[in-house]
Amino acid sequence: MADFDVPELNEYPIIPKLKEGVMAHSAPFIAAEKFQTPLGFPGQLPENWKEVAIDKMGELLGKYRSLQVFLDICVHCGACTDKCHYYLGTSDAKNMPVARQELLRKVYRRYFTFAGKYFPRLVGAVDLTEEVLDDWYSYFHQCSQCRRCSVFCPYGIDTAEISMAAREILDAVGKGQKYCNEIIGKVFVIGNNLGLPEPALRDTLEGLEEEVEEDTGVKVRFPLDEKGADILLITPSADFFAEPHVDGLIGYAKVFHEAGVSWTMSSKASEAANFGMFIGSYENMRRVSLRIREAALELGVKRIIFGECGHAWRVAYSFLNTLAGPFDFLDPNYPVPQHICEFTLDLIKQNKLRLNKEENDHMKLTFHDSCNVARGAGMGNVEGGQFTIPREVIKAACNYFYDMPQDTIHDATFCCGGGGGLLTDDLMELRVKGSQPRMEALKRVTEDHGVTNLAAICAICKSQFAKVLPYYGFTMDQIVSVHQLVSNAIVLKGSEQEAELDGTTD
């Protein structure tokens, strides 16, 4: 199945012995000029690339004081070494977070510190060479910016920020990554990562309306570009396109229908994802975010709700107001923005949704905390809501729920292995190996509790799991959307399911 060795799943996690350079060959496709230019990046390595790179580093150090602090304060204590899923799955020494960061730090010291300028060898400072640049390209695309190592760092160094800075420098010298940059370009031109134009989106949504009506007998709407709706739903375009994502989208629509609220999606902002964050580009992140503001203003909505998308929620929850605010035109009685899980749980608590848990009795569930939700955001108005709210939604819709081992959930969750702009086929070896710790934890609950399915609230996690589960002896359909479970269980008023339950069928 694979032209590389798939890591074993052990009874208990085993920290692998270090191996030098075993993943040095791993690097994603480089973005061609046509994908670089629309983002404001050069198409190829400029002649004075070294100067450009150092200048860029200097600019970032001035702009983000945190970056300078993170580059200065690491004491190489080693607390992070065995916390990275890519290290655990590949055993490559440079995938220890401290070693990966050192690739940037050693150049930083050479050009920006007194000791490094005058006594480089004494402090392990090195010149920036093409070899170093290639190393950056390879290993900073072996970090999914999941920030698990940061949780264990006694200094709180945000490794993701270092990876983002490295990628931004690479973009500045024409070494962008094809996957991310092609996608950002599509968002600007068409409105979403997929390049799904408005007529195709409309056709797809009409198909879903028919499907739900066939299944339930109820006409549940999937509105698009409807001016004057109260709620604007921003969701990843994978929700329109792929499985199991689309079953989550059907779940949101059923919840909105049952709540009796008016809502709409937007063809202009038909994407929650914001890959600008993955490449560390504030400008691109801002441009992507502004579409949401424009759509909200044009449609005249009062609230914004985000669908199941991990890093979109981080951008939305943590940065949206500074990127695209102020949102003073929205109804101040509701959180800006709100997560769909929050919205659904509120309704459940008010007894406004009728859920028949037995519809999910063929599954035993566990929940995968997506890194950007778990470590990059909150949810609702309770501490740790990002952990409890999705679980409460699942438990309200399912009879069987079991958590994976404690050191692999909540803020210690393991990345799916495909986050941070690495969900591309040219990195399949890395993705499979990086998912080893999550797969091992899944196997644990499979054996201990008979868990059959893994639920998630992130489009990347869902696609990644669908792809990597079979490598570990699972099946691709074991990954489900959280709102897919809600969709299965929900008993719509006037539906065939309601009639059956209440014994009023003919």
Added chain:
Amino acid sequence: MSIEVNGKSLEVDEEGYLADLNQWEPEVATIMAREDGTELTDAHWEVINFLREYYEEYQIAPAVRVLTKAIGKKLGKDKGNSKYLYELFPYGPAKQACKYAGLPKPTGCV
């Protein structure tokens, strides 16, 4: 990079997708499939032809539910699901079938 089809050299991208959609001809699909060790059957062609028709109208590959519904209508409900499509195209209907059909690769979180 390129592939040889009927004596012509057609440009493909890093992942083997045709650079110019207009250069597609049925032989392209046959040759690409053969490279993957697959001989195309009528069942494969049903999907490939639908993809091309849909693309012509909407400039994008169909979403999975649009595809399964269309195939289900044509070939019967038991085939209108992604399990059937994965049996035909083990690397995924969206990616493998799009490639054979000469369509660009679907991008994003899919």
